[in-house]
Amino acid sequence: MSYSARVSVMLKQGIADPQGQTIERALPALGYRGVKNVRVGKVIELELQAESPQEAQGLVSEMCERLLANPVIESFEVTIEGEQE
Numbered sequence: 001m002s003y004s005a006r007v008s009v010m011l012k013q014g015i016a017d018p019q020g021q022t023i024e025r026a027l028p029a030l031g032y033r034g035v036k037n038v039r040v041g042k043v044i045e046l047e048l049q050a051e052s053p054q055e056a057q058g059l060v061s062e063m064c065e066r067l068l069a070n071p072v073i074e075s076f077e078v079t080i081e082g083e084q085e
Contacts, residue, residue, distance in 0.1 A: 002047055003056040004081040009069045010041035044068055053080045 011017050019040040027035045050056035060078045069076040 001050065001052075003050055003053060004045070004047050005056060005060045006079045006081060007044040007046075007060060007064060007068055008041060008077045008079075009044065009064070009074050010039055010076075012073055012075050015073045053082075056080045 017039050020038040023040065024035060024038040027038075046060070048056060048059060050059055057078055057080050060080070061076075064076045064078065065071055
């Protein structure tokens with residue numbers, strides 16, 4: 001069966017986020033006040049073949065640990081969005 005997956009990757013808390021800091025400093029110049037703790041991450045979408053949603057979850061988590069995320073400084077969340085036709 002074919003499944004669609006969405007992976008959200010973010011820097012772990014306590015890891016400096018220079019992109020987030022740059023955005024946080026720029027927003028007030030654009031008139032947006034009171035914005036704090038901006039964090040920048042990435043979203044990866046993919047489709048894969050698996051026997052079940054649980055297998056798809058496991059496969060994508062393994063992909064994250066091996067390639068899609070750096071587990072030393074990044075955390076990730078995997079969402080399996082359902083069987084695709």
